Amino acid sequence: MVKTTKGTSTGGSAVVTLPSDTEILIRREFDAPRQLIFKAWTTPELVRRWWHANRGTCTTTDIDLRVGGKWRWVMVTDDGFEVAFHGAYREIVPDERLVYTEVYEGAPPAEDGEEAALNTVTLTERDGRTTVTTLVQTRTKAVRDMIINSGMEAGMQDAYDLMEQVAISLA
Amino acid sequence: MFDSMLARGEKPVNDLVGLLGMAQPQVSKHLRVLREVGLVEVRDQGRQRLYRLNGEPLKPIHDWVKSYERTWNDRFDALDELLDELKGEEEGHGEDD
Numbered sequence: 001m002v003k004t005t006k007g008t009s010t011g012g013s014a015v016v017t018l019p020s021d022t023e024i025l026i027r028r029e030f031d032a033p034r035q036l037i038f039k040a041w042t043t044p045e046l047v048r049r050w051w052h053a054n055r056g057t058c059t060t061t062d063i064d065l066r067v068g069g070k071w072r073w074v075m076v077t078d079d080g081f082e083v084a085f086h087g088a089y090r091e092i093v094p095d096e097r098l099v100y101t102e103v104y105e106g107a108p109p110a111e112d113g114e115e116a117a118l119n120t121v122t123l124t125e126r127d128g129r130t131t132v133t134t135l136v137q138t139r140t141k142a143v144r145d146m147i148i149n150s151g152m153e154a155g156m157q158d159a160y161d162l163m164e165q166v167a168i169s170l171a
Numbered sequence: 172m173f174d175s176m177l178a179r180g181e182k183p184v185n186d187l188v189g190l191l192g193m194a195q196p197q198v199s200k201h202l203r204v205l206r207e208v209g210l211v212e213v214r215d216q217g218r219q220r221l222y223r224l225n226g227e228p229l230k231p232i233h234d235w236v237k238s239y240e241r242t243w244n245d246r247f248d249a250l251d252e253l254l255d256e257l258k259g260e261e262e263g264h265g266e267d268d
Contacts, residue, residue, distance in 0.1 A: 037254065
């Protein structure tokens with residue numbers, strides 16, 4: 001039996017911050033070399049095995065990994081809700097950096113057709129461990145909020161409107 | 172403004188003026204806005220009006236991002252399992268490129 005070398009567990013340690021009104025930053029450290037993470041992020045059979053977030057099943061994980069190539073990932077949650085994203089690759093630096101556009105298909109399309117977010121995934125390895133940061137940049141706050149709402153019931157909009165109202169009043 | 176009030180509990184307006192280093196009309200204007208949307212509560216004690224922060228309406232914003240974060244945590248925990256398996260495969264095959 002081959003014993004897997006296992007370091008400190010990093011389970012449940014993803015941190016999401018909102019650097020600005022149009023950005024989301026997701027950061028997480030993994031106990032694995034970065035080439036494996038890049039492989040898991042860019043190989044359809046492998047994406048299928050983690051992107052579902054244990055909330056359902058990935059039904060589509062199409063990847064055309066070349067600059068300008070398209071991708072489309074779809075999952076169906078256990079209660080039957082379909083969540084679909086698609087986009088195109090803009091920059092590919094193997095094991096290091098991946099830049100791609102992302103459209104949440106649950107969002108109403110923007111009039112100018114530029115509803116896509118720009119995602120930059122950066123892999124930084126140190127002593128066999130890899131920090132993955134994903135910066136999601138949108139053109140409007142509404143699109144950013146839509147992405148955050150993508151995996152859940154959007155029941156908090158009232159509170160957000162409230163916050164906005166306060167910010168405007170105090171400006 | 173939130174932080175000053177959060178850290179110090181109930182305060183009369185004069186104390187807030189001192190804490191914030193703002194003119195009283197300005198502080199009063201802010202308090203009025205915050206009261207209108209329910210983020211600040213006020214109560215009379217003798218001749219003083221005491222202001223207190225009510226953070227409850229903001230909780231859903233925090234929960235909102237937390238829910239998105241949970242999705243990514245679950246996603247990455249699933250990725251952890253996959254990565255362990257991939258590491259095992261590499262060792263098993265003795266690949267060394």
